[in-house]
Amino acid sequence: MAGPIVETLDNGLRVAVEPQPWNPGLSFTLLVPVGATSDPEDRLGAASMLETWLWKGAGPRSAHAFADALDALGVTRQSGAGVEYTTFSASLLPEGFAAALELYADLLRQPHLPDDAFESVRALALQELAALEDQPPRKLLGRLRREAFASPHGQPVEGTRETLERMTPEALREEYRRRYGARGSVLAVAGSVDPDEVLRQAERHLGSWKGEAPEAPAVRLTVPHRFHVQQETEQVQIGLFYKDVPPGHYDFYASRLAAAVLTGGMSSRLFTEVREKRGLVYAVSASPGSVKGFGYLTAYAGTMPERASETLRVLQEGIERLAEGVSRSELDRAKVGVRADLILSGESSRARAGALARDLFILERARSLEEVEAEVMDVTLERINAFLAKRPYRDPWVGTLGSEEVAA
Amino acid sequence: MSLLRFEETTLPNGLKVIAEVNPEAKSVALGYFVRTGSRDELVGEEGISHFLEHMVFKGTERRSAWDVNREFDEMGAKYNAFTNEELTVFYGAVLPEFMPRLLDLLTDLMRPAIREDEFETERKVIIEEIALYRDRPHFVLYERAQAAYFGRHPLAKPVLGTPESIAKMTRERMVAYHQRRYLPGNMVLAFAGNLDWEETVALAERMTRDWKPGTAPRNHPAFTPQPRTLREPYAKASQAYGAVMAPGYSASAVQRYAARVLADVLGDPDNGRLYWRLVDAGLAETVTAYHHEFEELGVYLVYAQGDPERQEEVAARIREELLRLQERGVDPSELERAKLKTATSLVFAGETSLSRLFYLGMGYSYTGRYEALGTVRRWVMHLEPYHMDELLEARPFERALEFWLLPEGDA
Numbered sequence: 132m133a134g135p136i137v138e139t140l141d142n143g144l145r146v147a148v149e150p151q152p153w154n155p156g157l158s159f160t161l162l163v164p165v166g167a168t169s170d171p172e173d174r175l176g177a178a179s180m181l182e183t184w185l186w187k188g189a190g191p192r193s194a195h196a197f198a199d200a201l202d203a204l205g206v207t208r209q210s211g212a213g214v215e216y217t218t219f220s221a222s223l224l225p226e227g228f229a230a231a232l233e234l235y236a237d238l239l240r241q242p243h244l245p246d247d248a249f250e251s252v253r254a255l256a257l258q259e260l261a262a263l264e265d266q267p268p269r270k271l272l273g274r275l276r277r278e279a280f281a282s283p284h285g286q287p288v289e290g291t292r293e294t295l296e297r298m299t300p301e302a303l304r305e306e307y308r309r310r311y312g313a314r315g316s317v318l319a320v321a322g323s324v325d326p327d328e329v330l331r332q333a334e335r336h337l338g339s340w341k342g343e344a345p346e347a348p349a350v351r352l353t354v355p356h357r358f359h360v361q362q363e364t365e366q367v368q369i370g371l372f373y374k375d376v377p378p379g380h381y382d383f384y385a386s387r388l389a390a391a392v393l394t395g396g397m398s399s400r401l402f403t404e405v406r407e408k409r410g411l412v413y414a415v416s417a418s419p420g421s422v423k424g425f426g427y428l429t430a431y432a433g434t435m436p437e438r439a440s441e442t443l444r445v446l447q448e449g450i451e452r453l454a455e456g457v458s459r460s461e462l463d464r465a466k467v468g469v470r471a472d473l474i475l476s477g478e479s480s481r482a483r484a485g486a487l488a489r490d491l492f493i494l495e496r497a498r499s500l501e502e503v504e505a506e507v508m509d510v511t512l513e514r515i516n517a518f519l520a521k522r523p524y525r526d527p528w529v530g531t532l533g534s535e536e537v538a539a
Numbered sequence: 540m541s542l543l544r545f546e547e548t549t550l551p552n553g554l555k556v557i558a559e560v561n562p563e564a565k566s567v568a569l570g571y572f573v574r575t576g577s578r579d580e581l582v583g584e585e586g587i588s589h590f591l592e593h594m595v596f597k598g599t600e601r602r603s604a605w606d607v608n609r610e611f612d613e614m615g616a617k618y619n620a621f622t623n624e625e626l627t628v629f630y631g632a633v634l635p636e637f638m639p640r641l642l643d644l645l646t647d648l649m650r651p652a653i654r655e656d657e658f659e660t661e662r663k664v665i666i667e668e669i670a671l672y673r674d675r676p677h678f679v680l681y682e683r684a685q686a687a688y689f690g691r692h693p694l695a696k697p698v699l700g701t702p703e704s705i706a707k708m709t710r711e712r713m714v715a716y717h718q719r720r721y722l723p724g725n726m727v728l729a730f731a732g733n734l735d736w737e738e739t740v741a742l743a744e745r746m747t748r749d750w751k752p753g754t755a756p757r758n759h760p761a762f763t764p765q766p767r768t769l770r771e772p773y774a775k776a777s778q779a780y781g782a783v784m785a786p787g788y789s790a791s792a793v794q795r796y797a798a799r800v801l802a803d804v805l806g807d808p809d810n811g812r813l814y815w816r817l818v819d820a821g822l823a824e825t826v827t828a829y830h831h832e833f834e835e836l837g838v839y840l841v842y843a844q845g846d847p848e849r850q851e852e853v854a855a856r857i858r859e860e861l862l863r864l865q866e867r868g869v870d871p872s873e874l875e876r877a878k879l880k881t882a883t884s885l886v887f888a889g890e891t892s893l894s895r896l897f898y899l900g901m902g903y904s905y906t907g908r909y910e911a912l913g914t915v916r917r918w919v920m921h922l923e924p925y926h927m928d929e930l931l932e933a934r935p936f937e938r939a940l941e942f943w944l945l946p947e948g949d950a
Contacts, residue, residue: 153563156886187819194819198810202876205883208809222887251821258824258846264777265676364775365670396612397596398605407604410663413671433671464612471615475566475632478891 134499135487136326142340143314146333147487147497148326151480157322158222158480161235162488164315164344166215167286168422170306173297176290177306179212180256180298186210187248190237194248197234204231212288214276215347215422216492222481225323229332236336239311249300257296260289264362268414268431271360271368271532275429278358279372279528282351284422312342319487319497322480350425353528357539360532367439367533368431371447373524375419375426378493383426384506385518390419390428391465392457393450398464404449405432411442417450423493428524439537447527454523456516469507473500545909546736550744553724553752557909558739559731559899561892567638567732568896570630571649572904574727575720577700578624578693579757583707586700587716589622590665590708595629596620597657599647604657610644617893624694625834626904632893635733639742646746649721658710665705672699676776676944677844684782684942687769692762694833723747724754729900732892759835768854768941772950778824779850779949780843783857785939787830787837788930790905795832796918797926802830802839803877804869804927805860810876812864816856817843823853834905839935847949854941861936869927882916 135149151157170177188194201208204227210219219238221231263270277285290298318337320329352374376382394401394417405415417430430450434442457465476482477500490497531537547557576588597604611618611631618631618641629648633641672678682697689695700708728743764786788794806813806828817823823845831838841861845853888894889912902910943950 154890156883156890195815199872199876202807202810202880205879207880207884207887222883224883224886248819251819254821254846255818255824258778261846262778262824262844265775267674365673366667396608396616398608398612403605403608406664407608407660410660411667413664413668433674434667435670464609464615467615468612469615471617471634474634475617475891475893478565480890481887 134501135497137491137497138330140313140334140338142338143343144333144337144340145317145491146330147317147319147491148324148329149321149483149487150324150326151322151483154322154480155224156222156480157225157228157320157324158220158484159232159318159320160218160220160484160488161239162216162218162317162319162492163239163311164215164347164492165217165310166213167288168215168283168348169310169345170283170286173294174302174306175286175294176256177298177303178217179288179290180252180295181303181307182210182212182217183255184244184248184252184303185238185242187245187252188243190241192237200234201231206231214284214288218485218488220481220484228324232332233336236340240340242307244300244304244307246300253295253298256290257292260292260295263289267362267364267368267532268433271370271530272429272431274358274360274532275370275372275528275530278356278530279352279427280350281353283348284350310345312344313337313340314342315344317488317491319484319491321483321487347423350422355526355528357529359536360530361534362532363534364532365435366433367436367531367537368433369439369443369446369537370530371430371450372528373428373450375428376522377424377426378421380426382518382522385510385515386426387419388462388465388469388507388510388515389453389457389519390417391468392461393417393453395465395468401430401446401449405442405445409445411438411445415446421493436533436535439531439533440539443529443537450524453519454525456519459512462512462515466507470504473504543911545911547909548740550723550747552747552750553754554726554728554743554747554750556728556740556743557899557903558729558734558736559895559909560734560736561732564732564892565634566632566892567635567730567734568630568632568892569638569642569645569728569730570628570896570900571645572727572729572900573627573721574625574725574757574904575627575755576623576625577696577698579720580696584712584716585696585704586665586698587708587713588627589698589700590661590705591713591717592620592622592627593661593665594653594658594713595648595651597661598652598654599650600652601647607644607648614640616641622698624696624698626901628900630893630896638734642742643746646743651717653710653713653717655710658713662705662708665699666702669699669702669705674775676773676778676780679773680780680782680942680944683771683944684784684940687942688764688784688838688940689762690765692760693758720755722753722755723750724752727900727904729896729903731895731899757834762836764938764940766938766940770943770945770950772947773944774947776944776946778844778946779847779853780944781850781854781857782942783841783861783939785839785935787839787935788832789835789837790832792837794930795830795837796915797922797930798830798837798839800874800877800881800919800922801869801927801930802828803881804873805864806841807877807880812860813841813857816860817845817853822846822849822856847946850943850945850949854943861939865931865934865936868931869924871924874922874924874927878919878922881919885912885916885919888912
């Protein structure tokens with residue numbers, strides 16, 4: 132397996148290519164650094180609305196003609212705005228690559244952003260916001276992020292009713308002009324491709340793209356605290372947020388392995404303590420997350436109200452006991468699991484294109500699967516336990532959502 | 540792609556073993572596809588198939604629950620299980636060197652101990668799982684719409700059961716259900732990826748030598764859909780959730796690929812007719828349509844989610860599009876698009892060993908045949924407008940059930 136090839140075009144756009152010669156298909160991801168973190172306070176939800184609006188016609192094509200052109204190439208697409216960036220992805224057969232990239236370049240560079248589609252874009256954004264009420268786990272984890280970050284990283288991707296209602300086509304077009312640009316954006320391609328051809332097509336369709344993304348804001352946190360969200364639900368939702376090491380840090384892979392010991396497989400600590408031994412929950416997990424320059428660990432569990440305080444206690448103890456270290460067999464299982472994940476993800480062009488794009492955004496470089504594997508295998512028992520002792524997971528932000536508050 | 544080879548054999552105990560061998564794959568996936576699910580449950584057994592799926596991981600004569608979890612993780616296996624109306628599937632993917640160990644573990648699990656103490660702990664987990672889905676209105680919609688559509692047919696039964704049926708379940712009942720359903724003649728052992736076929740068959744034969752032969756029947760009562768519109772309130776819904784169900788084709792019917800493409804013309808999430816009438820217009824947040832196949836019948840299913848204030852307009856537009864499709868058929872250009880998209884998605888369905896395993900195992904469980912992804916692609920690409928017309932001549936959408944789950948006060 133060859134590692135990814137990375138080039139930067141003159142306009143600052145970074146391009147990563149990972150050939151998978153055995154793969155009959157290919158996938159690409161265009162990542163633009165437009166997300167909730169760069170939404171102005173009075174325009175929360177702008178990145179998300181823009182992503183929807185962009186699809187309403189671009190270049191020489193109406194929205195309908197644009198969708199037809201992608202379908203004629205058999206393109207499966209995915210797009211969405213998140214905390215720090217918006218991605219536009221495509222999976223297709225190799226022969227359609229140049230034509231599909233041209234269409235996506237139109238989407239990013241020459242969207243019509245038509246007035247007559249604006250109200251339906253707003254209506255969808257408002258429905259999406261309202262539908263969050265029907266997804267309690269997502270709602271709680273969004274709130275947890277908002278409670279923990281004092282910087283714009285806590286801003287809601289979906290916006291607020293007030294900001295969505297106040298949004299105007301002019302304001303949104305201004306956001307488009309200010310934030311969509313080549314410098315800071317990434318094109319990542321994986322699958323059956325010739326890297327030279329990818330670079331030629333990238334130069335041709337995106338080489339004259341101008342513009343620059345705004346600087347990413349620095350991370351600031353609030354003081355750890357507890358909060359409760361009142362909502363009539365069957366299950367109480369519990370969420371924890373812990374500080375962790377950032378990507379690129381010496382202990383980054385040790386922290387990932389620690390998370391795998393907690394929650395990697397069904398023999399992991401949280402699954403064993405919370406579900407298998409006590410039957411407190413159906414769903415329990417911890418997920419490492421990161422934004423540029425900052426890493427965190429969130430944990431989640433959902434349970435009936437009468438068992439919520441026990442669940443919270445067992446969950447929190449399970450995580451904080453990591454400070455006492457992990458055993459050799461736990462570390463071995465975590466390593467095997469992470470390694471298998473890596474190798475299996477290498478089978479999928481979609482997964483690789485997404486990972487490369489994210490790497491270039493977060494780390495400013497693209498890692499090969501072999502590099503990640505070697506880093507993971509390098510973490511010794513002494514090293515992970517020294518890390519856990521030196522930098523214990525404690526003092527979390529604690530959030531609950533349900534019909535009544537959970538006793539501490 | 541030309542390196543793929545299909546193999547099949549039947550072991551002396553009646554277990555079918557099949558494989559799609561790909562010497563270039565980096566992994567191998569394998570799974571037991573047991574032909575049992577909620578439709579096979581007797582009165583008093585509601586939810587037992589799914590509960591048993593959980594208990595399968597709780598240990599065997601040779602292994603404790605902890606051993607099971609630990610061994611999977613020692614191999615770095617990506618594994619899980621699911622239960623639906625007709626199948627219970629246990630699967631895992633590993634690096635090729637771990638295959639014999641994974642096969643040994645999964646095979647042992649097919650003969651679970653179902654220990655009393657584990658049974659009681661897991662009962663609580665299942666009750667939590669039911670509660671979790673009750674907080675998700677779109678899931679409640681599917682369950683209720685399916686119950687309404689199928690009426691007295693066994694496909695109406697909820698896969699998870701109810702808190703009451705789970706509370707009353709006994710270990711004895713589960714042991715009896717297991718003995719009745721997990722028989723080698725009622726199971727398929729499937730492999731996809733990098734493996735040595737001869738060696739694998741020898742292993743499977745040795746590991747299942749003690750399994751008593753036998754097969755399990757299934758009832759196929761007659762079914763006639765009762766078209767109607769139902770609106771139910773749900774306290775935990777803040778949006779309107781709608782499903783339209785109409786008669787389609789079974790998992791072995793020749794028309795099933797045409798029916799999938801027809802559903803795509805209607806409900807492709809990016810470019811289907813309903814997308815333009817509803818999502819592009821800002822009336823509904825989501826609308827999709829697909830064709831779902833069961834053993835002896837199938838359904839077209841339209842799903843919509845949106846603003847409760849505009850639910851009636853959404854429902855009216857869906858009805859209008861269904862009837863327009865039924866009256867006027869599809870345009871050749873729409874058909875070409877839908878075909879190409881389906882054909883391309885089949886290429887991606889073949890990317891990983893695990894997704895190949897599902898395709899192989901599910902398809903074979905229903906049809907008893909191997910259909911290579913490449914073959915299916917060719918069939919799809921050969922579809923013509925008259926194939927769509929043939930489906931529409933049955934006038935499926937006149938026999939549709941429409942079900943809306945609405946916030947209280949809106950129903």
